[in-house]
Amino acid sequence: xxxxxRPFILPLLAASVxxxxxxxxxxxxxxxxxxxxxxAALDLPYALAFALDNNFAIxxxxxxxxxxxxxxxxxxxxxxxxxxATAGYQRNDAEIGSNGDDRNWSFNITARQALYAGGGIKAxxxxxxxxLDAAILSLQAVINDALxxxxxxxxxxxxxxxxxxxxxQNIELLQRQLQDVKNRYEAGTVSNFEVLRAxxxxxxxQTPLITARxxxxxxxxxxxxxxxxxTATETNVTKIPExxxxxxxxxxxxxxxxxxxxxxxxxxDLLRLRKLETxxxxxxxxxxxxxxxxxxxxxxxxxxxxxxxxxxxxxRSGFTVGLQSTWxxxxxxxxxxxxxxxxxxxxxxxLAVAExxxxxxxxxxxAISTFQQANELAEASKKVVEQAEEALRxxxxxxxxxxxxQLDVLTSQVxxxxxxxxxxxxxxxxxxxxxxxxxxxxxxxxxxxxxELTYPAK
Numbered sequence: 001x002x003x004x005x006r007p008f009i010l011p012l013l014a015a016s017v018x019x020x021x022x023x024x025x026x027x028x029x030x031x032x033x034x035x036x037x038x039x040a041a042l043d044l045p046y047a048l049a050f051a052l053d054n055n056f057a058i059x060x061x062x063x064x065x066x067x068x069x070x071x072x073x074x075x076x077x078x079x080x081x082x083x084x085a086t087a088g089y090q091r092n093d094a095e096i097g098s099n100g101d102d103r104n105w106s107f108n109i110t111a112r113q114a115l116y117a118g119g120g121i122k123a124x125x126x127x128x129x130x131x132l133d134a135a136i137l138s139l140q141a142v143i144n145d146a147l148x149x150x151x152x153x154x155x156x157x158x159x160x161x162x163x164x165x166x167x168x169q170n171i172e173l174l175q176r177q178l179q180d181v182k183n184r185y186e187a188g189t190v191s192n193f194e195v196l197r198a199x200x201x202x203x204x205x206q207t208p209l210i211t212a213r214x215x216x217x218x219x220x221x222x223x224x225x226x227x228x229x230x231t232a233t234e235t236n237v238t239k240i241p242e243x244x245x246x247x248x249x250x251x252x253x254x255x256x257x258x259x260x261x262x263x264x265x266x267x268x269d270l271l272r273l274r275k276l277e278t279x280x281x282x283x284x285x286x287x288x289x290x291x292x293x294x295x296x297x298x299x300x301x302x303x304x305x306x307x308x309x310x311x312x313x314x315x316r317s318g319f320t321v322g323l324q325s326t327w328x329x330x331x332x333x334x335x336x337x338x339x340x341x342x343x344x345x346x347x348x349x350x351l352a353v354a355e356x357x358x359x360x361x362x363x364x365x366x367a368i369s370t371f372q373q374a375n376e377l378a379e380a381s382k383k384v385v386e387q388a389e390e391a392l393r394x395x396x397x398x399x400x401x402x403x404x405x406q407l408d409v410l411t412s413q414v415x416x417x418x419x420x421x422x423x424x425x426x427x428x429x430x431x432x433x434x435x436x437x438x439x440x441x442x443x444x445x446x447x448x449x450x451x452e453l454t455y456p457a458k
Contacts, residue, residue, distance in 0.1 A: 091103055141269045287335065288335075
């Protein structure tokens with residue numbers, strides 16, 4: 001698996017571990033294959049690992065790092081000797097030549113090393129290196145957001161699948177209820193009205209089942225988009241993998257004070273802005289370098305045609321070594337304008353950091369609040385399902401004993417279906433809230449490898 005991942009990035013990416021990856025998702029010359037085979041089964045670690053290499057947002061963020069590496073390489077150019085060469089050849093008509101010269105040629109090679117530039121070169125290099133560090137942190141933030149999106153979409157697939165099962169169970173119970181009512185009608189113990197009511201209840205139950213199946217199909221497509229999974233062949237277009245896993249309620253706890261401290265220390269988007277703030281400070285230094293003179297050392301070798309002779313062997317050659325200094329004593333206040341722009345940009349960056357700090361704090365508080373709500377709903381939903389199942393059992397028993405009506409049974413059945421759906425939604429909301437709270441705190445995704453096929457992140 002060829003993945004653009006520089007060694008200095010690895011310490012920043014908690015997601016860079018030995019992870020499971022499907023064999024079809026191999027890359028050719030750093031580019032993804034146009035077609036991946038749909039796996040027979042898909043679990044959450046498998047999906048997260050696939051997204052690390054194929055999610056489009058992650059791949060674009062990696063390319064931005066590569067772009068910034070090129071910028072750093074460019075600004076480092078003046079720190080090392082620069083060598084240039086020039087050559088020229090000229091053929092003249094005899095009427096315009098002097099002393100019978102009809103040819104003229106010269107060759108020069110010059111090496112130049114900057115010795116002093118007012119600190120501008122070093123400041124530029126430090127600033128661009130900080131910008132590169134910011135791009136790496138941006139990649140980490142993109143990975144965190146992308147994996148949260150994949151996790152959320154995978155949970156949506158699971159909850160949509162379970163809702164289908166709940167609706168199918170509801171229809172099975174209503175079908176048995178209808179058959180029981182028909183048997184009673186044939187025995188003459190109930191009226192045709194109760195048969196009609198049972199048929200209407202069964203028909204009404206078809207609508208949410210159809211909706212649940214469509215939601216499941218759409219959830220799969222949303223997951224495919226988050227994964228960056230492309231399909232083209234007819235086999236892959238129609239094939240749906242078996243989604244492994246289920247939504248569970250595993251109690252967790254988060255402390256607001258600790259969460260805020262973690263976010264301020266680890267949130268990559270906030271750390272990125274702080275890096276850019278420091279880079280902006282270096283930008284001010286780089287612009288102020290225009291107030292100072294520059295000094296460079298140069299050495300050159302020249303070879304020129306000897307006047308009056310036209311042979312290439314008749315030439316004058318020699319070396320030149322020296323120091324060169326330039327100083328813009330007055331540049332029409334252009335440097336002052338550039339410094340003013342750099343200082344303004346620095347102040348804007350500081351304001352952006354302060355705003356981001358506030359936004360991060362609010363994001364953490366919102367995530368903690370949503371988690372607390374989801375936790376309470378998940379806790380409450382467990383008992384409601386048990387109570388609804390017992391209520392339906394008692395309603396059936398009373399109906400068989402003749403002490404309850406058919407409406408009581410249908411109402412209990414609706415209540416049980418509602419309770420099951422509410423529990424599924426509560427578990428889904430809880431798991432998403434946990435993942436979102438971790439992201440708000442700046443923590444990496446809890447990706448665990450499946451152990452089927454591993455590769456080291458590069």
